[in-house]
Amino acid sequence: MASFNLTSSDPSAFTLMGIPGLEAVHILISIPFCMFYIIGLLGNFTVLFVVGKEQTLHKPMYLLLCMPALTDISTSTSVVPKALCIFWFNLKGITVGCCLSQMFFLHAASVMHSAILVTMAFDRYVAICNPLRYATILTNARIAKLGLVGLVRAVLFILPVPLLLIRQPFCANRIIPHTHCDHMAVAKMSCGDITANRIYSLITTLVVIGFDLMLIALSYSLIIRAVLRISSKKAHQKALNTCTAHICVMLTYYTPGLFSNLTYWFGQGIAPHVHIILADLYLLIPPMLNPIIYGVKTKEFRDKVGIYTCKM
Incomplete structure (x- = not known):
C-alpha cells in the first residue's frame, strides 16, 4: 500500500507516530486492528438493533446491555479510524x-x-437478593436516570483533563509516540510543569476504578451471602448463572485496563511499543468480546438474534 507521508502543515498541530519501533510492520498490525474493530462494530450494533426492535427486550436488563454497546462503539471509533490512517496512509498529523x-x-x-458495570452489579444484586421487588426497584426510567448520572460523572471527571493541557506550553517537537492522543503521552510533550496532570490522572484512576470496584465487590459479597443461604444446589447454580455474563464483561474490561495502567506507572523497564500495544488492545478487545459474551450467556437475547439472523 502506498505511503502518502502526509503530515499537518500547521506548526501548532501534533504528529501521531503510531507504534514507534514497529513502523515496518504497521500494515501487518493494522490487520487485527481492523478485524477487531469491524467485529466489535457489528456485534454492538446488533445488540442495539435487536434490543431496539424487540418490545419484549425493553427491560432494565437489556437496556443495560445497550449502554456498554454505546460506550464500546464510542471508545473504539474515537481511536481506530485515525490509527488505521496512520498505518495505511501515513497520515500522522x-x-x-x-x-x-x-x-x-x-x-x-x-x-x-x-x-455502567456498577449499575449492572446493582441490577444483579436486586435480581437475586430482592427478586420480588425487582420490577419496582429497577424500572426503565430508573435505569435511564442511573445512566445519566454515570454520564454526568464521566464528563465532570474528564473535562479537567483537556483544560489542564490547554494551559500547558508545548515544545517545538510535537511528536506523540502513540496511535492516539493519550493524556500523559500528550502531557509529556509540554515544556512546562506537568505535576498537576500526573497527580490528576493518578487520582482519577484510583478514585473512579477504586470506588467502582468497591461497589461491585460489595454487591457481589451480598449476592454470595444470599446464595449461600439457599439450601438447594440447583438454586445456587441458577442464581450464579445470572451473574456470569456480567462477571465476564468485568474481567474483559478491568483486567486489561488495570494491567495497562500498572505497566504505564510502574513498568519503566518495558519497551514503549509494548505499552502502546497494551493500551490499544484495551480499547479493542472488550468492544469485540462483550456482544459475544451477551449472546452466549443471555438466552433470551441469543434467541432473538437467532430469529433475526434466520430472517436475513
Whole structure:
C-alpha cells in the first residue's frame, strides 16, 4: 500500500507516530486492528438493533446491555479510524482541537463504561437478593436516570483533563509516540510543569476504578451471602448463572485496563511499543468480546438474534 507521508502543515498541530519501533510492520498490525474493530462494530450494533426492535427486550436488563454497546462503539471509533490512517496512509498529523476532543471522548467513555458495570452489579444484586421487588426497584426510567448520572460523572471527571493541557506550553517537537492522543503521552510533550496532570490522572484512576470496584465487590459479597443461604444446589447454580455474563464483561474490561495502567506507572523497564500495544488492545478487545459474551450467556437475547439472523 502506498505511503502518502502526509503530515499537518500547521506548526501548532501534533504528529501521531503510531507504534514507534514497529513502523515496518504497521500494515501487518493494522490487520487485527481492523478485524477487531469491524467485529466489535457489528456485534454492538446488533445488540442495539435487536434490543431496539424487540418490545419484549425493553427491560432494565437489556437496556443495560445497550449502554456498554454505546460506550464500546464510542471508545473504539474515537481511536481506530485515525490509527488505521496512520498505518495505511501515513497520515500522522492531528490538530490540537481534534487531539483534545479524541482524548476527552475516549476517557469519558471509559469512565462511563465503569459506571455502567456498577449499575449492572446493582441490577444483579436486586435480581437475586430482592427478586420480588425487582420490577419496582429497577424500572426503565430508573435505569435511564442511573445512566445519566454515570454520564454526568464521566464528563465532570474528564473535562479537567483537556483544560489542564490547554494551559500547558508545548515544545517545538510535537511528536506523540502513540496511535492516539493519550493524556500523559500528550502531557509529556509540554515544556512546562506537568505535576498537576500526573497527580490528576493518578487520582482519577484510583478514585473512579477504586470506588467502582468497591461497589461491585460489595454487591457481589451480598449476592454470595444470599446464595449461600439457599439450601438447594440447583438454586445456587441458577442464581450464579445470572451473574456470569456480567462477571465476564468485568474481567474483559478491568483486567486489561488495570494491567495497562500498572505497566504505564510502574513498568519503566518495558519497551514503549509494548505499552502502546497494551493500551490499544484495551480499547479493542472488550468492544469485540462483550456482544459475544451477551449472546452466549443471555438466552433470551441469543434467541432473538437467532430469529433475526434466520430472517436475513
